[in-house]
Amino acid sequence: MNKMEIKISAMVENEALVRTAISAFALNINPTLDEISDLKTIVSEAVSNAIIHGYNKDSTKDVYIKAVIENQEIRITINDYGIGIKDLKSALNPHFSSKQDEEHAGMGFSIIKALSDDFSIRSEENIGTRVYIVKKFKKHYQKV
Numbered sequence: 001m002n003k004m005e006i007k008i009s010a011m012v013e014n015e016a017l018v019r020t021a022i023s024a025f026a027l028n029i030n031p032t033l034d035e036i037s038d039l040k041t042i043v044s045e046a047v048s049n050a051i052i053h054g055y056n057k058d059s060t061k062d063v064y065i066k067a068v069i070e071n072q073e074i075r076i077t078i079n080d081y082g083i084g085i086k087d088l089k090s091a092l093n094p095h096f097s098s099k100q101d102e103e104h105a106g107m108g109f110s111i112i113k114a115l116s117d118d119f120s121i122r123s124e125e126n127i128g129t130r131v132y133i134v135k136k137f138k139k140h141y142q143k144v
């Protein structure tokens with residue numbers, strides 16, 4: 001088992017940092033380019049949700065990212081202590097966005113669901129949101 005944790009200020013600019021850190025961490029399990037690309041997308045969607053929706057881009061607030069690698073899978077939690085989600089069922093609907101007017105397609109959760117092997121959300125209004133994602137990686141034989 002290998003683990004990592006990062007805490008970032010809720011700034012959109014920090015999304016790239018998290019994406020890069022998680023994909024570098026996942027290099028330990030010898031991923032394909034497609035797997036890394038999916039992982040980056042998943043992480044970006046969840047982190048941007050925490051920053052944009054959870055905290056309304058209040059950069060004095062923090063987003064917490066934890067990842068564990070074990071048995072060819074990575075388990076990630078993305079946690080914010082922001083506004084939370086009042087109606088989780090609607091939020092999970094493709095095309096639902098509370099910020100549709102700001103060019104949000106409402107596709108983030110659908111993308112995460114499609115690209116991950118397991119995905120769950122716990123959220124409470126005015127307490128915060130925790131997104132849990134599992135992504136499995138195939139075993140590859142390395143050429144020497």
Ligand SMILES: Nc1ncnc2c1ncn2[C@@H]1O[C@H](COP(=O)(O)OP(=O)(O)OP(=O)(O)O)[C@@H](O)[C@H]1O
Pocket residue numbers: 045049050051053054055080082083084085091092096097098099100103104105106107108109110129
């Ligand atoms: N961390 C969060 N805190 C509070 N609300 C959230 C959080 N994550 C998601 N939501 C709510 O769930 C809705 C759906 O999220 P989703 O990522 O699917 O779409 P979006 O972010 O609105 O649009 P897109 O991801 O396509 O830019 C959001 O519009 C928001 O209302």
Ligand SMILES: [Mg+2]
Pocket residue numbers: 045048049107108109
């Ligand atoms: Mg989103």
